[in-house]
Amino acid sequence: MSAIIRMEGVSFSYNSDDPQQTQALQGVSLSIEPGEFVAIVGRNGSGKSTLAKHINAILTPTSGEVWVDGISTKDTDSVFAIRQIAGMVFQNPDNQIVATIVEEDVAFGPENLGIPSDEIRRRIDEALSLVRMSDYALHPPHLLSGGQKQRVAIAGVLAMHPKILILDESTAMLDPLGRQEVMETALRLNRERGMTVVLITHHMDEAVRAERVIVLDRGRVVLDGSTREVFSQVDLLRQLGLDVPQVTSLAQLLREQGLNLQPDVLTVGEMVEQLCQLL
């Protein structure tokens, strides 16, 4: 089994007494390979956060099964092993930092894993340098910007040496600069470290930077494919109440005006190239 995350027929309802009403996930099956950068998008209530919480065993499926690195999340003895493999960064940076000093917070995860203190020290230095926050090791977190706090949160996860980094709308509360910082960090970790990244977002401009996009709607997987494939389906995405990256949307408008553009233009660079060819 080579997939690092595998879900089969996963259904989940928050209120098990009334399964019809509150099905957050309905028969989701997917598999993610090691080293992939996957974006999961969907509008509010589509089940994308619920899906993310299944990957590190915060939630376990009502029916179906989830395997993380070959371990089933149903196996209650392995919960902490799974949480070490799949690290999760949440939405609100203020509500996930535990300690009053940056390096103490980064140490929190390794401390929970029972790692000896000199090894923790080594991991803190490594994790903080990976997110470019080494200079702030002794700062109190409440004096940092939103983007910096999220990078500290990422470092806190990295210090546990996970194989998967899950960003559960981790950019939603940040300003554009902070979002950029977090995205760059995630992309770099994926590129340089081969970290599997699962990015939950509703910013399409962030999803565009993933290799693969999974679109959820009402607890079901609607689209799953390469970023280019998914975003070429402009009409379907709009129908699902989702935005389309600006450039893709512009390409569609130009096509409607009779310009001969490819439907899957994703970035400004590609757009420029295609327009130049037309001229």
Added chain:
Amino acid sequence: MSILKNVTIGQYYPGDSVVHRLDPRTKLVLSFAFIIVLFLVNGFLPYLWLAALVMVVAQIARVPLKIMLRGLSPLKFIIALTFLLHLFTTRGGTVLWQLGFLRIESNGLAQGAFLAFRLILLVVATSLLTLTTSPIALTDGLERILSPGARFGLPAHELAMMMTIALRFIPTLIEEADKIMRAQLARGADFESGGLIKRAKSLLPLLVPLFVSAFRRADELAMAMEARAYRGGKHRTRLKVLKYTAKDFWAYFLAALAFGIAYFLGRWV
């Protein structure tokens, strides 16, 4: 305009003196011992000796006297009240002053002054602890001191974790209270005029959203802690392991000597 920005948390006075660098456990234990000695010995002479001791430690810690005495100001009424009550009610000795039913006798003066002295020493010595030890170090020290009690069901780790989280969230909640306050001021709320009851009432619309949000934060924090494999104090290691060094043993030794002297001064002089 920021209404709540000048709320200070703790009273740590950063520095790099020997006193600052002592193990927090040493400082906690010695402060506690100081309080016990303070109640064990009687008499002005041992108290003068203890006061001199506090002053010397403050000198070594390079904490200015003004900052040391700042801890007294919230307690000045209690100290004054203690002094006055004993001054007028304790009987014995010669009558120093009399006006109608009010009468001051020499024992009353001595007793009042003595108890006020005791309170002042108590406050100043304990604030020396909090002035030279950061809240985090204090929490760590407390956790380690209490940890043997875990075997008897004392939640040492949980208490320390609660203190850490409280310290962590004080600035966050202050910031939030400030934001809510300003939002309500913008809509015509009035927090500053009126009597005590009116002002307390006007705080209600501030406290309700603050509490709701604190609960939401607690919920999210608990999830984030679980996601980082938190499972209480068991199997947990620490980044910083507290270690006694030579200076801690010296501190214990010198303190034992000083407390001993205080005891003998109380007994024989």
